[in-house]
Amino acid sequence: GAVVSQHPSRVICKSGTSVKIECRSLDFQATTMFWYRQFPKQSLMLMATSNEGSKATYEQGVEKDKFLINHASLTLSTLTVTSAHPEDSSFYICSARDMGANTEAFFGQGTRLTVV
Amino acid sequence: LAKTTQPISMDSYEGQEVNITCSHNNIATNDYITWYQQFPSQGPRFIIQGYKTKVTNEVASLFIPADRKSSTLSLPRVSLSDTAVYYCLVGAGANNLFFGTGTRLTVIP
Numbered sequence: 001g002a003v004v005s006q007h008p009s010r011v012i013c014k015s016g017t018s019v020k021i022e023c024r025s026l027d028f029q030a031t032t033m034f035w036y037r038q039f040p041k042q043s044l045m046l047m048a049t050s051n052e053g054s055k056a057t058y059e060q061g062v063e064k065d066k067f068l069i070n071h072a073s074l075t076l077s078t079l080t081v082t083s084a085h086p087e088d089s090s091f092y093i094c095s096a097r098d099m100g101a102n103t104e105a106f107f108g109q110g111t112r113l114t115v116v
Numbered sequence: 117l118a119k120t121t122q123p124i125s126m127d128s129y130e131g132q133e134v135n136i137t138c139s140h141n142n143i144a145t146n147d148y149i150t151w152y153q154q155f156p157s158q159g160p161r162f163i164i165q166g167y168k169t170k171v172t173n174e175v176a177s178l179f180i181p182a183d184r185k186s187s188t189l190s191l192p193r194v195s196l197s198d199t200a201v202y203y204c205l206v207g208a209g210a211n212n213l214f215f216g217t218g219t220r221l222t223v224i225p
Binding site for chain 1: 157158159161165203213214216
């Protein structure tokens with residue numbers, strides 16, 4: 001199947017700093033990418049949907065100024081956690097869909113963010 | 117968006133067939149049903165997708181009745197490495213994929 005690469009796989013940062021997470025579709029073009037957050041023992045929670053060349057759509061309760069999403073090309077979307085705090089520590093996962101309709105979404109390996 | 121309901125957890129012995137059923141009573145006409153597997157600290161992995169009747173691939177089968185209000189993922193002869201969380205998702209096209217609670221499958225030796 002298609003490959004979605006997420007980087008870094010884990011990161012530790014100090015409280016108040018910003019962290020950027022990259023999501024790349026390696027062998028297909030993705031007009032739409034999704035960003036999720038997952039806390040321990042819980043399901044994935046959709047944070048936002050990013051469409052190439054346009055602003056991201058955020059789910060209710062997700063601060064768009066804190067979680068900056070950029071989808072500059074058909075193969076790259078980035079999530080920047082700004083002014084991170086310990087409560088932002090979580091597992092962040094991106095997903096990308098091929099341009100065809102009704103195709104399965106492919107997920108990155110996830111990024112474990114720890115804010116200290 | 118069609119909401120899904122699955123059992124929270126299931127246990128099975130190695131070598132047995134496991135069937136996980138998902139309810140999606142308000143599935144829309146153009147919705148597909150997709151199942152994912154997730155291991156701890158990894159992103160979900162696609163297992164199988166279907167629209168109606170039966171779909172089979174090298175790892176699983178998916179049974180969808182005529183009314184499409186439920187679906188059953190069948191894993192033949194599970195092994196310890198199949199211990200994971202299994203998610204059933206319903207959606208179409210570029211619609212967002214919302215995850216339900218998932219089913220935590222534990223395979224016992």
